[in-house]
Amino acid sequence: MTQELNFSSSSQELLSKLEGKNATIGVVGLGYVGLPLAVEKAKAGFNVIGFDVQEKRTQLVNDGINYIGDVVDEELAELTSSKKLIATTDYSKIAEVDAVAICVPTPLDKYQQPDTSYVESSATDIAKYLHKGMLIVLESTTYPGTTEEVLQPILEKSGLKAGVDFHLAYSPERVDPGNKHFNTKNTPKVVGGLTGECTAIAASMYRSVLEGDVHEVSSPRVAEMEKILENTFRNINIGLANEMAILCEKMGINVWEVIDAAATKPYGFMAFYPGPGLGGHCIPIDPFYLTWKAREYNYHTRLIETAGEINNAMPDFVLERVMKILNEDKKALNGARVVLLGVAYKKDIDDMRESPVLPILEKLELAGADWVVVDPHVKEFKLNGKMYPTAEMSQELLSGADLVMLTTDHTDFDYKMIAKNSPVVFDTRNAFKELQTEVKKYHLL
Numbered sequence: 449m450t451q452e453l454n455f456s457s458s459s460q461e462l463l464s465k466l467e468g469k470n471a472t473i474g475v476v477g478l479g480y481v482g483l484p485l486a487v488e489k490a491k492a493g494f495n496v497i498g499f500d501v502q503e504k505r506t507q508l509v510n511d512g513i514n515y516i517g518d519v520v521d522e523e524l525a526e527l528t529s530s531k532k533l534i535a536t537t538d539y540s541k542i543a544e545v546d547a548v549a550i551c552v553p554t555p556l557d558k559y560q561q562p563d564t565s566y567v568e569s570s571a572t573d574i575a576k577y578l579h580k581g582m583l584i585v586l587e588s589t590t591y592p593g594t595t596e597e598v599l600q601p602i603l604e605k606s607g608l609k610a611g612v613d614f615h616l617a618y619s620p621e622r623v624d625p626g627n628k629h630f631n632t633k634n635t636p637k638v639v640g641g642l643t644g645e646c647t648a649i650a651a652s653m654y655r656s657v658l659e660g661d662v663h664e665v666s667s668p669r670v671a672e673m674e675k676i677l678e679n680t681f682r683n684i685n686i687g688l689a690n691e692m693a694i695l696c697e698k699m700g701i702n703v704w705e706v707i708d709a710a711a712t713k714p715y716g717f718m719a720f721y722p723g724p725g726l727g728g729h730c731i732p733i734d735p736f737y738l739t740w741k742a743r744e745y746n747y748h749t750r751l752i753e754t755a756g757e758i759n760n761a762m763p764d765f766v767l768e769r770v771m772k773i774l775n776e777d778k779k780a781l782n783g784a785r786v787v788l789l790g791v792a793y794k795k796d797i798d799d800m801r802e803s804p805v806l807p808i809l810e811k812l813e814l815a816g817a818d819w820v821v822v823d824p825h826v827k828e829f830k831l832n833g834k835m836y837p838t839a840e841m842s843q844e845l846l847s848g849a850d851l852v853m854l855t856t857d858h859t860d861f862d863y864k865m866i867a868k869n870s871p872v873v874f875d876t877r878n879a880f881k882e883l884q885t886e887v888k889k890y891h892l893l
Contacts, residue, residue, distance in 0.1 A: 453645050458581035459615070465546055466652045469493035473653070474545035476570045478505050478535060480729070480799070481587060481621040482551035483516045484632040487524060490533040492657040497545055498535040499573075509535035517797050518623070518631055542577035547585070547653055550574075550599075551621065554588045555733065562591055562737050564598050571602035578606040583615040585639075585650050586668075589675050589730060591737035594618075595668035596642070610642050617641035617650035618668035620675035625728070626797040636660040640671030679734040680752055685720040686731070687755030690762055693722035693893055697769070702892065704878045722893055724855050724876045725762040725804025727793025732759065732802045763807040766876060766893070767815070770851060773874055773891050779850055782816035787849040789866070790856020791823045791838065795877075798825040805855045806831060820845070824860040843869045854879050 455463065465471035471494060475486040478500040490496040500506050508515055512525035527533040542548065552566035567588055574584065584603060586595050595618040600610045610616040619639045624630060637654045639662060641647030651662045665671050689707065696703035703722060711719040726732040735756060739749045771781050793803040800806075805821075809831055812819045821829070822845070823838045830836075839845060843865070846852055852870040854861075857877035867873065867886040876893040884890045 471546040474548040477552035506535035539573040547583035591741040592672040615646040640665040684755040687758040784850040
């Protein structure tokens with residue numbers, strides 16, 4: 449594609465810098481997406497400047513102290529000590545970079561509508577120092593149209609025109625915290641630019657950094673919608689698995705055995721599994737960007753919203769199951785001692801974003817239960833504005849519980865020890881699949 453376009457002299461200069469790894473690249477936002485991306489760009493040979501509004505984060509990076517699970521401590525320390533990667537809160541240094549990737553949060557507000565304030569703030573800071581020939585790429589997950597409707601007008605307040613004076617593109621992040629096989633470097637990338645030239649230049653930057661394939665699409669809107677499709681696909685299929693779990697429980701059928709049996713079909717079926725609820729920044733949130741945007745076109749996304757309702761109701765279903773299990777032993781939830789194993793939203797990480805365990809804890813507290821959380825990856829967590837420490841696993845803790853509930857299936861847990869010492873286990877992740885007979889009383893979601 450690069451050879452088919454007639455590049456301007458400034459574009460050709462930027463391409464040469466990117467291909468020769470002589471460009472200076474900025475990364476705005478040093479969180480779960482931004483810091484791993486900044487590290488990979490620096491490892492590839494680029495000089496990288498990381499920008500963040502949190503001075504604590506920038507200081508940690510400059511001291512070579514890692515705070516993101518998908519980043520290797522030694523690599524970060526080496527890159528910062530050699531000054532290949534520096535971090536700052538001073539956005540005037542944007543003037544020194546050739547390309548910028550925006551990796552800031554895009555949460556939902558209290559009305560379940562997209563909050564683009566972080567993107568807008570970043571664009572305003574960049575616009576002050578935007579220069580000709582620069583490349584700006586938005587990576588934050590958002591609704592189709594954000595790059596052109598929100599980002600572009602703010603950047604053009606600089607007096608420069610997107611697609612003419614500077615390059616603008618969208619390339620969705622694909623970060624899966626804790627994934628042992630796919631990471632920032634080897635996961636394929638999708639890129640959609642405002643013009644063909646914008647797309648080609650953005651793709652060139654990523655090809656200079658990543659091992660995964662770079663797939664070019666015709667516009668930022670296609671790339672934005674592609675990302676929403678990825679996560680909506682998971683949301684809907686997890687919703688189906690959760691609904692099957694609810695129905696199977698009522699019918700006395702093991703839903704996990706049903707899914708395993710269906711997964712033997714070599715075509716036409718992909719296994720998704722139920723759980724206590726959805727967590728993480730993407731799956732529970734991203735589909736709502738699309739439902740919000742769809743209203744602009746007078747369309748109601750029924751399937752997406754129904755899946756969201758099912759998934760959001762899982763903590764209530766879990767609480768109902770807890771009460772039923774306690775009732776079998778003639779115990780009330782009020783005053784019951786409940787030990788929850790895991791508070792992170794998925795196994796083997798410390799990420800608490802949108803963890804379904806938090807609403808479960810809120811409901812247990814409202815019901816008067818005496819709860820405690822064990823999580824080897826999380827030292828403390830916030831619930832309703834208050835910080836709670838996690839407890840150490842022990843035989844005494846387990847044996848003294850009225851109910852032990854497995855909420856996050858960390859591989860660090862000693863499942864044999866848990867099975868041996870727990871009077872009652874409620875397994876929401878099928879983690880005790882091979883140990884069910886060793887548990888005194890076992891209940892599966």
